[in-house]
Amino acid sequence: MMLNRNSDTIAAIATPMGRSAIGIVRMSGPKAFDILRSVFLPLPEKLSRGMYYGRICDEENNLIDDALALVFECPHSYTGDDLVEFSCHGNPVILQEVLGLVLRKGARLADRGEFTMRAFLNGKLDLTQAEGVRNVIDARSITEASLSVRNIHGALSDMFKEWLNVLNSVSVQIEAMVEFPEEESSPHQIDFCDSINGLITQIEAFVERGRVCRNAAALHTVLIVGKPNVGKSSLFNAILNQDRSLVYHEACTTRDMVCEQIDVALSGKRFSVKLCDTAGIIDTAQGIDAIAIEKVFEQISQGDMAIFVLEAGAVPDEQEMKILKTIQDYDLKTIVFINKIDLSNPCFSEDIFGNAKIIKGSAKNRQGIKEILQAISDEIPSLPFGRAFLLSVRQESVLLELLKKMKEFSMHLAGDNLDIAADVLHEARALLSGLLNTEVQAVITEIFNNFCIGK
Numbered sequence: 001m002m003l004n005r006n007s008d009t010i011a012a013i014a015t016p017m018g019r020s021a022i023g024i025v026r027m028s029g030p031k032a033f034d035i036l037r038s039v040f041l042p043l044p045e046k047l048s049r050g051m052y053y054g055r056i057c058d059e060e061n062n063l064i065d066d067a068l069a070l071v072f073e074c075p076h077s078y079t080g081d082d083l084v085e086f087s088c089h090g091n092p093v094i095l096q097e098v099l100g101l102v103l104r105k106g107a108r109l110a111d112r113g114e115f116t117m118r119a120f121l122n123g124k125l126d127l128t129q130a131e132g133v134r135n136v137i138d139a140r141s142i143t144e145a146s147l148s149v150r151n152i153h154g155a156l157s158d159m160f161k162e163w164l165n166v167l168n169s170v171s172v173q174i175e176a177m178v179e180f181p182e183e184e185s186s187p188h189q190i191d192f193c194d195s196i197n198g199l200i201t202q203i204e205a206f207v208e209r210g211r212v213c214r215n216a217a218a219l220h221t222v223l224i225v226g227k228p229n230v231g232k233s234s235l236f237n238a239i240l241n242q243d244r245s246l247v248y249h250e251a252c253t254t255r256d257m258v259c260e261q262i263d264v265a266l267s268g269k270r271f272s273v274k275l276c277d278t279a280g281i282i283d284t285a286q287g288i289d290a291i292a293i294e295k296v297f298e299q300i301s302q303g304d305m306a307i308f309v310l311e312a313g314a315v316p317d318e319q320e321m322k323i324l325k326t327i328q329d330y331d332l333k334t335i336v337f338i339n340k341i342d343l344s345n346p347c348f349s350e351d352i353f354g355n356a357k358i359i360k361g362s363a364k365n366r367q368g369i370k371e372i373l374q375a376i377s378d379e380i381p382s383l384p385f386g387r388a389f390l391l392s393v394r395q396e397s398v399l400l401e402l403l404k405k406m407k408e409f410s411m412h413l414a415g416d417n418l419d420i421a422a423d424v425l426h427e428a429r430a431l432l433s434g435l436l437n438t439e440v441q442a443v444i445t446e447i448f449n450n451f452c453i454g455k
């Protein structure tokens, strides 16, 4: 992607491919309004910010679609340029037709993330906010999405800017000391040390909090595991409230792992997890069943939580105790689900499960499902009280680098190496301003290339 193509008019389909009620073709740049006039009727003499209902017609005046044209005048648009969005019927054939038409009229197909890139280049968003936009689109959990929205509104940028101000003001004073060492009024080095050390502590706490928030916002994986035929797939379907996984009275029906995301709101807490139905585990499995079980163990080694399912009517055997031990050895948070209580009461003592959460129920009759969701919710880390934000791994690594530089700066200052200290401080400022705005083409390209087309 080239940065100097900022004066073209770009266009793209902004909604996912597939049939839906509405599909959007977006267009931004200096020719956007001219192109709009050449394909859309009726329009008033003078365009202003607003929504127009009309028809999109091609060069031969063939009607393509009835549509709404949303008009945003520069600079009051997402990109900062003149911007038009056609809300058409959500049929890929129509959207392609409209896109083809505006391309023939002089627009160019947008690159990935190019609309947001324009917003960045036009100063509508800083880089941290642009990353926030991408994160909102890519967010896998409800929490991640809502934290990303806050980033668009400047939750992170404001903090970075505040720190940059501190560094800048220290920098100005240090430069003065280097330039005019004999000046009587030069501030004492202790003052710098205090403000820099204070900032180091603040940034360290910020990075730590960022990790806690990231963990809370992550999409946790919950594996349903157990012996064959205990009702894992039935439980999976019951939790999803959907006939997703095959249920059958013979063992080893499930081989491939079946996963679905669930987004739950329960007693004021909203969370998302990836729920996975797995193949029943038995030591004696052969061939394809053995391979399926290998996959389950692979997932257990990476999962966050397990629901261990067993039957109320059968005393847990050696095989089951082994499965339980494996999930506990891998430190998965464990919920024990004693299933099929419609057939019999548990015929064993629950003491054997140690302090794992135990829930009794019937997957078939959807009994115990609420309790399971509550138990999952209890195990999902909550956002910490107070300020919550989403710090990407990239941003975290820049901040860690920044901390290193600041500590180096303190050291040189203490050792009276003012020149070197000034240089190091300069590098620290560059790192921090790089988080907000950067000239480094590689980083920009990397960030925007991860966008989807049309954003």
Ligand SMILES: Nc1nc2c(ncn2[C@@H]2O[C@H](COP(=O)(O)OP(=O)(O)O)[C@@H](O)[C@H]2O)c(=O)[nH]1
Pocket (backbone or CB within 6 Å): 227, 228, 229, 230, 231, 232, 233, 234, 235, 246, 247, 248, 249, 250, 251, 252, 253, 254, 280, 339, 340, 341, 342, 343, 361, 362, 363, 364, 365
């Ligand atoms: N009576 C009763 N049968 C159940 C219950 N849950 C599952 N089953 C039956 O147990 C059999 C195996 O179920 P399935 O979900 O395929 O077990 P999986 O092999 O662990 O995935 C099927 O015939 C289900 O209908 C339950 O709560 N009560």
Ligand SMILES: [Mg+2]
Pocket (backbone or CB within 6 Å): 232, 233, 234, 246, 247, 253, 254, 278, 280
């Ligand atoms: Mg199954």
